[in-house]
Every structure is written in C-alpha cells, then in structure tokens.
Amino acid sequence: MSEFNPTILAFCCNWCSYAGADLAGVSRLQMPPNVHVIRVMCSAAVKPEYVFKALSQGIDGVLVLGCHIGDCHYMTGNHRTAKRFPLAQKILNDVGIDETRLKLDWVSAAEGEKFQQVITEFVGVIKKLGPNPLREVKF
Amino acid sequence: MARIGVFICHCGHNIASVVDVEKVTEFAKTLPGVVFASHNMYSCSEEGLGSIRDSIEENKLDRIVVAACTPRTHEPLFRRNCERAGVNKYLFEFVNIREHCSWIHAKEPEDATRKAMNLVAMGVAKAALLEPQTEGESNVVPVALVIGGGISGLAAASALVSQGIETHLVEKEASLGGILRDIEVIGPEMTESKKLIEELKRSIECSPKAHIHLSSRVTGLTGFIGNFEATISSEKCDEKVKVGAIIVATGGREFIPKGEYGYGSLPGVITQLELEKMLAKKEFPEKTVFIQCVGSRQPGRDFCSRMCCNTSIKNAIRIKEAKPDARVSVLHRDIMSYGTLAERVYMEAAEKGVRFMRYSLERIPMIKKKDSGLSVEVYDETLDEVIQLDADNVVLATPMVPIDDVKDVAMLLKVPVDKYGFFLEAHVKLRPVEFATEGVFICGTARWPSQVSECIAQGLAAAAKASVPIREGKVVIEPITAFSDSEKCIACGNCVIACPYEAIEIVEIDSKKQAKVNEAQCKGCGNCVAACHNDAMQQKGFGTRQLGAMIDALIKNALEVSE
C-alpha cells in the first residue's frame, strides 16, 4: 500500500493568511503538497457549512486561517471566526469525526514561516490520523 | 454553458521547472466547460497577454482562467487584458501555482503537478459560475497624511504640497529632519545635509496646503482608501483628520551595539552616529579603525544594511581630508559600494591612504585597551596575517534597524512587517512603494535600510503614487460587495448583526421584509454571508455556489480519481 497522501483544504483570508502564504512562496519555504488554498476576503466569510461539506465527502482535513486577533482588515471579522469554529469542531466530535481534522489558526502577512509551520504540522497531524473514514462511507 | 479558456504560465523556470505545465494543460482540456487550454512562457508579458487575447477571440471564450502567480499582484493586469479582449474583467479567475505550488514544493515535481491540476480544476469550477460585474465608485478626500518627518517624509510631503495637495505631516520629535539632523554631510556626493533639509522644510512650510504636526503621533486610524480618518495626538490635544491617502515614512534607527567590541565599556569605541557628531564639531581622530557589519550579516540579523560601507568610506575621507596624516583603517567583510559614484569614492578613499582589510565572521577583530587609546588585532584574510592597529577611536558600523514601536504602527495601519520588523511592500518589483492595503504607501528606511538618495526617490515615488487617487478624485470599488437574494431572505437580521460597517438594514420591498445592502458602505468582507443560514446573502466573486463548486472539484479530482 502506498503512503497515505491526505487531501486538505485551506481557507485563507486575502489580507493576512493568503499574503502569508504568498510570502512563504516568495521565500521558497518548502512544505508538503497536500494543501489546496481557497482565497476568501475574510476568515469570517468562511461558512462552517463548507467545512461540513468537505469533511463529510471525504476531504481529510480543513484549515481556516485568518489574521491575528486585533489585525482583522475588517475590524471584528476574525472574532466571529473564533466564535464559530470551536463549535463546529465540537459538532464534528459529536458525530464521531476527529475534531483535529478542522483547525483554526492565525497567520499574518509577514508570517511566511508560520504558514509553513502550520501547514507542515497540520499535514503531519492528518497523516497520523489516517484517511477520513467518511471517504469510504457510501451514503 | 460557459466557454472557458485556461492558460498555464511557465513563469520562465519558476513554475515549469517543477510543475509539468504540459500535463496540466492537457488535464485542463478535459475539465467541464473548458474549450481551450494552452501554456506560455510568461503569461504576463506583452506577448503572453496578446496570445491570451487572440485565443479569446478565436475560441469565443467567455471565462478566463490563468494559472500563474498570485492574484495579489497580477490579477489587475489579467483582468484588464480580459477587458481589452471584450470579456468582462470579473469573468477572470486566477489560480496560484507559483507561490502556492512550484516554489514551495520544489523537490516534489510529481506531487506539485498533481496539486496544480487540482488547483486548476478548482479554479475552472469557480470560473464556470462567475458572473459579469460592474464596478462602483467612491469619492476621495483630497488630503494626504505623511507619517514621519525624516528625509523620506519630507521629500514626500514636499512633493505633495508642490502639487497643491493638502498634506498633514506628522513628526514624533519636536523638529523635522530625522536622523539627518545628526549628520553633517551625506555621501558619496558630500551633500550638506542641513542645506538639503532646510530646502525641503522651507518648501513645505511656505505652502498654505501643509499642516505640520510636531511632537505628535498618529494614534488612531479607521476607514479605507479615499476615506480614512486619522487621529493625530500631541500632548496638547487629539485631532481627527480625514485623509484620502497615507504615506508611511517612519524611518529606522541605528542599531546600538549590545557590548560588542567593548562598546559601552571601552572608551573610544563609538557608533557611526557618535562619530558623525564628533566630525560635525571638527574633532578628527588621529587614528581611526572602522569595523563594518557589526550586528548585521550574522545569524539573528542576517541582512545587509547597505548604507554602512558608504558611510564609513565617507567619514574616512572626511578625516583624511581634514588630517592627511591621520591613520584610517576600515575592517570589512565585503565592501558594498554599489553604483558608479560610490565605487569611485571607494577608490578615492584607497588612494587617499585609507586602508581596507578584510576580516571573517569566524575570526573577528579583537580590541584591547592600552595605556593611551586602543589596540585592534585583526586577522587579514587576504594577507593571511594578523595585524595590530592602534586607535583613538574604533567606530562600529551598525545596521539600520526598525524603530522600536514598529509593531504598534503596523497594527494601527493594518499593514505587514517582515521578519526583521521592516514594513513589507505589496510587491518588491511591481508595487515597491505601496502596501497591499489600498491607499497606504511606504517609503524610505521604514521599508529597508536606504541611502539618502534612495529615501528621497522613494519619498517622491510614494507621493506620486498617493497623488493618483487624490487627483482622480474617485476610487473604483471592486465589485466584491454583498447582496441579498430577496426571494430567499426571511429578514432574520443575522446579516445586520454580522456587518462590521452597518451597511445592511431590513427594509420592506413589495410588502416583503428583507435585508438590503448599502453598496457604498459595504467593504466586501463577506461576514454577512457566513452569518446567513439560508444562503440568501451572497458576495460578488465569492458566491457560495462558486466556492462550493471549488470544494466539489477538489473532491472529484483528488479523492475520486485516486480511488
């Protein structure tokens, strides 16, 4: 059996974490090639519905990355992000999905290294967890 | 059905040396809605753009996907190109396979290619659902704010007021001029700094358009390009001013050695600025040793501050000119005297008898106190010999480092800094004096250690850039605003609570209560979209169906294919 190569989705806000990801690229910081970024304007525009959709259809992990608290381009956006996703995690746990398959973190536009670190660690966590069991479940 | 064209960029070797662009192109051709796919060397070159336009025409494309670098720098260019080819520019979707793929997976070409294919599939899925948009406009307050009254800020403010633009210049110290107040002449052309500062100051002070705020700081900032409101605080009062554009010229400071080479304990070991003050008082030492790269180009602070070599050469020449018999040595690791003039001055210094010796980081010079003065022991790499030098003064050439409260300023302006604490421009080549945040500009040493001539050039550049929205009088509002589907909306008010800008209200239209977005107030954050339970609230360009389709595409291509 070949090594498990997880498929991971990341939502990055335009102003901080997407820029941080760009900086990681410009700095040629190497990281595992499992994460696919969707750009949104603000982390608070990420509907938990997307996360539920992705995980229930077999995506192995979802990252939601925003600006640091206090740095939101839209003032209070990420406060709402920080309020929603812990609950989304608990709901995952309620139905038996490992809650660490969803991660919320903050990456600023200047934190290319942090982006690399978050991606590398998350891919490591998901590899350890193994494939999303729902990938095999046929509804 | 959309007719989608996909263009994969090689970016020279940047993408193509890792990602198999031909494979990605062939894959793109199989995606739903794609009627044309090709790859080219540099999509952003005039040739690349032209070929995209030709393909649009030949294949009657109505959705364009470019897989290349980051939308944060190149999206406007490609959007304009679509417009030139007669396609609404919001029917364009950017896929980032450079910063987010080839550059960060350089050693895994196969996986990077697979990822690029997934990303292209996601982009195509979104593109298929894109809708044409029209841009809005908003007025610009014709006033500029320059933060920092050093050489860069003075150059910027002077340029702005000379164009007749009302300008607030905020300086935290009690007088203008910044670091140059402590420097008598500026190398390599030996300009008198006082004269330069006075000239710029006068041009600002005599303008009725200038408001100079000394001993003041910007302590609050709200708003967006065209309509910022800044709070300028001094001991006396807080003043709120409305401005359309902001230039950050907060400068840097000289790094103070933390005990290196006996600084602080050995008398005679001084910094470059301390030497400048001595020379200004016509105190020329008999024996001087400069040590370059103190606190820079070493682990922890690995950048080159660039100005220190020229400064040491300049001061060495000044000492030599005042006292031709004085003994002056410059201990360096590499001399950075780039450009035509500085290199000539470097030669001139050598001709005047300034001795240049190269040391290495592994074997740094040693300083000892003698009965009178200091002795420096240096291993000269070139001669492979240890040399003893006597010195009245050892001058430590330290780098420019960010100001101490740079993080606070960054937080206030919501702009990024790099890992050293210098401000980070939007793009080092394409947008060198702008932040990614529209309407905020950057110049001088706040961005990176710069020579005075570069500070001035950047100040002028920032002023020119800042004057664009002010002169235009209007800025385009990107159509990423939210709107509510009146059929679905049940007026529950979640969006009203979620909006940080009070841009949404519940109104009654055709006897149906529903949410309505005020476009002029909407900043396109999408917070209301996430708060809406029945998907009535949507953001242009980031529709839930569009993002949902991206997720579906990833599932289809990454999961179902591998099964």
Add this chain to the structure above:
Amino acid sequence: MNELGKKLCDIAFDKQKADYLLAMREESGNVAPVFISKGEDIGEANIDYPYQLVTILSRIYPWLNKGKIAIVARRCDEKALNETIKRGLFDGNRIAVIGLACSKEQIKKCRCNDPVPTKVDIGEPNNGVNTDELMNKLQRISPEERMDFWVRQFKKCNKCFACTTNCPVCFCEDCVLEERTFVAEKGIPPGLSFHMIRTFHLADKCIECGECERSCPVDIPLLTLRKMALKDIKDLYNFKPGDRETASPMLTTLEGELLEDDTHVC
C-alpha cells in the same frame, strides 16, 4: 366543548382578552391543532399530545394583521416563542401564553430538564430529568463507534424535511439543505453534512421540543443530537437558548467571546 376546552376559552378570551386561540382538539379520533376566534366552539380540547403549535402559529401569523393570539404552550413552546419574538418573527405584545405543565411521561419521553412554564395555567408542574441515556452512551464510546452509530442512523434519512418543516425555530422559507451547495450531489440519503449543518444552524436557538425526533419517520434520534450541540454551546459560551433577554443569535453577535489576545486558536 369539553371542560378543558371551556377552561382554555375562559383563560384566552376572558382573562387574557385574546381575539384568537391556538390549541389542540380531538376530532373523529384524531388529535390536531385548532385555531378559533373568540366565540367559536373549540370542540373536544386535548393536551395529551405534544405538538409544535409555534410552528403552526408562524404559518398563520402572516395572514393576521391584528388581534391578540392566545396559544397553549409547554415550556419548550414558550422558549420557542422567545427565540422567534427575539428575531422579530412575531410581535410579543400580540401573543398570550397559556402555560401547560408537562406530564411525567412526557418529560421522560423528551428527556426534558426544563418542563415547567413561567406560569402554569393547565396541568401540574413536575420535575425535569437531567439525563439523556443515549447521549451519555454516545459520549462514552469511542469516536469511531460514535461515527458508526450516526452513519447507521443517517443512512435511514430519506430527506423528507419533516424535521425542518415542523421545527418551531427553523423558519427559513427555502432551506439551504434543499440545494446542493453544501450537501453532496448524490441525493438520498444526504450524508453527514446535511445533519451537521442543521445541527450547527440550530445550536444557538434549539429549545429541545423534540419535534424533529417525533416527526422523523425513520426514528433518527435527532433530539439527542440537538442536546449534544446544546451542551457544546453551553460548555463554550455558557449559553442556553430560550429566553428573551440573552444575546441572539449567539454565534453572530460578539457577546460572550473570550478573546483578549490571539492565542484563541482551535
């Protein structure tokens, strides 16, 4: 009109000066909602069967421009009214509540820990129960077993939307779950996202009436799932839906957040 019917009409029309009464009655052996104007005959009133009259009220309300409506309400109905009034669906001044205390049997069936209305007009108050056996069991078993359990349950779902249609605090006209934006294309059964999204949407407004579970034709223990999410939001933000004063919708406001620095990641 039976004795109970007479009592309900007295309270509604004489005491509370209402113009309408929404209650339940028995007719030809079936118990169903009844809506009468003042002076009409209510018939054989019945309170033995729990039914979401607030859902019925929300269907009738848009057609009644004026007049006060009395509604027979258990504690959960009362809380549903609070959540809906808070969101502006009803004008609180036009609603009068006839408080109904639930029977012991009903409390047991609903695993209800909050069964007594603010004012008891009908019935005898009884203590609530604090445990949901199934929830306890699900919390004890491993996540893998828990997923097995729910996957088995959700595979029965035929997407009939009885749970959403009858829910008193589920008031969108077009439900997002009817579309394919967030649920899999494959149709029926709809998969986990359908149920997780519904759980998330209800987390800050579910009042544990259990109507979803009672309505479910394939007996998915939906009330237990609701209770689990309610425990989550209580644990996170010390929030419990159902009164008219607390911030709402909890997840959209900035109330109760604990953010002072940026360490709050999860």
